[in-house]
Amino acid sequence: GQNIDQPTEMTATEGAIVQINCTYQTSGFNGLFWYQQHAGEAPTFLSYNVLDGLEEKGRFSSFLSRSKGYSYLLLKELQMKDSASYLCALNDYKLSFGAGTTVTVRA
Amino acid sequence: NAGVTQTPKFQVLKTGQSMTLQCAQDMNHEYMSWYRQDPGMGLRLIHYSVGAGITDQGEVPNGYNVSRSTTEDFPLRLLSAAPSQTSVYFCASSGGGALSNTGELFFGEGSRLTVL
Numbered sequence: 207g208q209n210i211d212q213p214t215e216m217t218a219t220e221g222a223i224v225q226i227n228c229t230y231q232t233s234g235f236n237g238l239f240w241y242q243q244h245a246g247e248a249p250t251f252l253s254y255n256v257l258d259g260l261e262e263k264g265r266f267s268s269f270l271s272r273s274k275g276y277s278y279l280l281l282k283e284l285q286m287k288d289s290a291s292y293l294c295a296l297n298d299y300k301l302s303f304g305a306g307t308t309v310t311v312r313a
Numbered sequence: 314n315a316g317v318t319q320t321p322k323f324q325v326l327k328t329g330q331s332m333t334l335q336c337a338q339d340m341n342h343e344y345m346s347w348y349r350q351d352p353g354m355g356l357r358l359i360h361y362s363v364g365a366g367i368t369d370q371g372e373v374p375n376g377y378n379v380s381r382s383t384t385e386d387f388p389l390r391l392l393s394a395a396p397s398q399t400s401v402y403f404c405a406s407s408g409g410g411a412l413s414n415t416g417e418l419f420f421g422e423g424s425r426l427t428v429l
Binding site: 214239241247248249250251254293295299300301302303304305306 | 346348353354355357361363371372403405417418422423
């Protein structure tokens with residue numbers, strides 16, 4: 207099985223940087239996803255890490271350390287539209303999600 | 314592009330009633346899955362399928378049945394609805410197979426179910 211932990215809530219100011227951490231324990235590992243979910247909508251894909259290191263996609267970056275069972279999602283130059291829930295998901299041939307981190311961006 | 318289509322979008326049931334949530338995808342994806350999402354609980358996997366004729370249980374399978382007779386369709390059945398099954402249900406599919414990376418999940422818009 208797997209255990210996925212991420213903070214429940216985070217608040218940041220427009221233009222700032224926020225880092226959302228995700229720790230996990232699993233008996234099998236095949237990659238880690240990050241999804242964004244706005245209220246009342248379906249999740250949408252942000253990033254996928256299968257090897258250790260940093261993956262950068264515009265304002266969003268994701269990092270993975272398999273030996274530490276740790277990942278983070280870095281959101282830079284925060285915009286109001288980034289207010290959403292961010293879900294860490296573990297791939298062990300099926301996808302299991304953490305409870306999500308609600309990020310609130312304030313002006 | 315239709316992608317993943319779920320029906321109905323909203324449903325109200327009485328305790329003990331049965332119903333089927335439909336899910337269809339037109340991307341020829343092998344992997345399909347059902348999740349439920351409750352406040353503070355994130356997405357929890359109910360059942361998944363890695364191809365036609367193959368299904369398996371996720372974290373919270375009790376009270377739900379699935380079948381996968383075709384690649385395109387993956388219906389979720391509630392045989393006797395209970396108030397604890399009030400939730401938002403998401404169907405999702407992926408092009409990956411069982412023994413490889415499942416790849417990015419494509420989600421339907423969700424079905425909001427209330428059981429009275």
